[in-house]
Amino acid sequence: MYEDEKLVCEDCGAEFVFTVGEQEFYAEKGLVNKPKRCPECRKKRRLNNRRHRKMYDAVCSKCGAQTQVPFKPAPDKEVYCKECFAQMSEN
Template identity: 30%
Template sequence: MTTEIICQQCDTSFAYPDAEHDFRQLRGLARPLLCPECRKRERNRRNGDLVNLYKSTDSFDPFLLGENSQVGGGHRAMRDARTMHNATCAACGAATKVPFVPRGDRPVYCKDCFNARNGR
């Protein structure tokens, strides 16, 4: 026996064979609401949506990269905003600022002396 179903989209009646009903029941699927033609159209439309999604994802990537570089800039700004502490250079005695608290157990050098020592 074949059941006739009215397509919800185009109001066309289409055949719903018992064989398909059994097939769908086995897979726990409900009876179709759309005729085979409309189902095909729906599938194509969904595929089109997927294609559009991928397209929008492509255009989204550079935006994401831009976001990341902005985050990097934020980190740089944070590093620059670190608290500086007054210190006296152990090599030339000049007043300098260091990004850590001078404890006295380690010599503190001004930027020039630090670079000179590291350069050697």
């Protein structure tokens, strides 16, 4: 049903392949538009958007370490550092 398709990146102009696997993934997720950017430009765009996110200083409720979180901590809610959050998520 699907075949690999060559597309041109709108950012860098490089040719890239929209693979059968990617097309199946897009269809499964209900995505109807083909990608406009090559995988490398998509990655750069995601990372660039992530860097502009405002970070807030906080103190981990579990270990007391200084940390930063991508949301404004509410005074009545606990906040955890990356390590403590990961430990809690494993349990």
